[in-house]
Amino acid sequence: MASSVEQSSSPLRIYGIARTRAFRALWVAQELGLDFEHLPIEIGEAGARAPEFLAINPNGRLPFIVDDGFVLFESLAITLYLAKKHSHGKLYPATLQDEARAWQWSFWAISEVDRGVNIWSLHAVRLPPAERDAQKRDAALAVLAAPFRVLDAAVAMQPYLLGGDFTVADLNVAAVISRAVDMDLAGVPRLKAWLDRCLERPAARAALALKAQADRETPPDVTRRIARINRL
Numbered sequence: 001m002a003s004s005v006e007q008s009s010s011p012l013r014i015y016g017i018a019r020t021r022a023f024r025a026l027w028v029a030q031e032l033g034l035d036f037e038h039l040p041i042e043i044g045e046a047g048a049r050a051p052e053f054l055a056i057n058p059n060g061r062l063p064f065i066v067d068d069g070f071v072l073f074e075s076l077a078i079t080l081y082l083a084k085k086h087s088h089g090k091l092y093p094a095t096l097q098d099e100a101r102a103w104q105w106s107f108w109a110i111s112e113v114d115r116g117v118n119i120w121s122l123h124a125v126r127l128p129p130a131e132r133d134a135q136k137r138d139a140a141l142a143v144l145a146a147p148f149r150v151l152d153a154a155v156a157m158q159p160y161l162l163g164g165d166f167t168v169a170d171l172n173v174a175a176v177i178s179r180a181v182d183m184d185l186a187g188v189p190r191l192k193a194w195l196d197r198c199l200e201r202p203a204a205r206a207a208l209a210l211k212a213q214a215d216r217e218t219p220p221d222v223t224r225r226i227a228r229i230n231r232l
């Protein structure tokens with residue numbers, strides 16, 4: 001059943017600091033040119049797990065949105081919902097089959113690559129060098145090798161996942177693996193070219209700038225907490 005909260009002055013509120021999976025919601029909102037309010041709350045007790053936010057999203061995780069009183073959590077459900085609401089037949093596919101393929105790639109991204117990319121980025125880039133675990137980093141790369149080959153092949157003969165046009169399928173997969181831009185992707189050159197194409201879009205660049213700023217402002221203690229809370 002849908003939950004609802006009191007109406008705010010903005011039609012759409014996106015909760016979550018841009019360093020988190022809130023980046024995905026921020027990207028789609030920019031892509032759609034929406035009027036929205038960003039509430040960059042943190043993870044944990046001081047943020048998403050504080051009583052006032054648990055009352056909206058009882059999972060205590062980020063992101064979540066409130067859209068005209070309609071509450072939604074799960075980052076890729078949010079992108080699919082907003083794309084379908086505001087761009088049916090364009091960013092959101094028009095046909096039943098293409099819609100199903102957008103779901104397919106979204107579920108694929110969450111189940112096949114989301115955790116691996118996060119573990120890799122923490123232990124290759126985001127934790128202080130002395131605290132990075134090379135075994136975890138290499139194990140994550142090993143897990144990602146097969147799905148990355150699948151993605152590389154999917155964009156070998158066409159510029160985007162569903163064909164000639166950028167859709168929410170591309171946005172979801174590229175957002176999930178966006179931190180892979182720091183990886184050596186020489187072995188999957190078509191994936192790399194596709195990822196660059198997606199992340200060079202003005203809306204992606206705007207959301208990436210928020211993410212980069214949040215990364216820069218994140219103290220090491222918070223990064224350690226992220227690794228601990230999310231068991232990465």
Ligand SMILES: N[C@@H](CCC(=O)N[C@@H](CS)C(=O)NCC(=O)O)C(=O)O
Binds near residue numbers: 019044073076229
């Ligand atoms: N599958 C969820 C995952 C949400 C999630 O794990 N969010 C992280 C931040 S990126 C979080 O809130 N972690 C802190 C916690 O679990 O307390 C989604 O895609 O929205």
